[in-house]
């Protein structure tokens with residue numbers, strides 16, 4: 635059974651190890667470092683990360699971060715390749731969104747990803763996000779970025 639829990643600074647090494655093993659496609663300058671994990675999550679004014687555990691083993695993680703007053707960004711969602719397509723990514727997404735929707739001051743919730751990353755794009759688009767921007771060479775030559783934000787359909 636997969637269990638979910640809030641991650642603490644003690645999990646930093648696990649997260650970095652996990653990211654280097656299971657997201658090898660990410661350019662070095664986009665991977666998290668101990669400092670970026672602090673600024674995005676552990677020392678962020680209102681950041682949080684959730685982990686998915688199979689027993690003691692981290693098999694997925696995802697976080698969010700306060701970027702500016704009222705503006706939150708989802709960051710760093712990865713599921714171990716052997717555990718994908720079992721609903722773990724969706725659960726990690728929902729835990730974050732549930733938190734953020736409860737915050738009275740949250741004016742916007744955004745996310746970014748690679749334009750070719752169809753699994754995450756489909757996950758976001760089927761759960762209330764829309765694409766609002768595309769920036770070419772955002773992280774350097776050939777590393778474009780897609781920008782999404784939460785905008786639920788009005789019924």
Ligand SMILES: CC(C)(COP(=O)(O)OP(=O)(O)OC[C@H]1O[C@@H](n2cnc3c(N)ncnc32)[C@H](O)[C@@H]1OP(=O)(O)O)[C@@H](O)C(=O)NCCC(=O)NCCS
Pocket residue numbers: 657710711712713714717718719720721722723724725746747748751752753754756757760
């Ligand atoms: C994106 C990722 C986190 C999804 O995790 P997951 O646990 O496999 O996702 P889930 O099983 O919860 O899938 C939820 C929904 O997302 C979509 N989805 C997930 N993987 C998909 C894929 N390979 N192709 C198309 N849609 C996909 C589907 O809509 C799926 O619902 P369904 O299974 O009912 O069709 C995982 O593929 C991953 O770790 N990718 C590499 C890291 C990464 O790129 N992270 C994003 C950084 S911005």
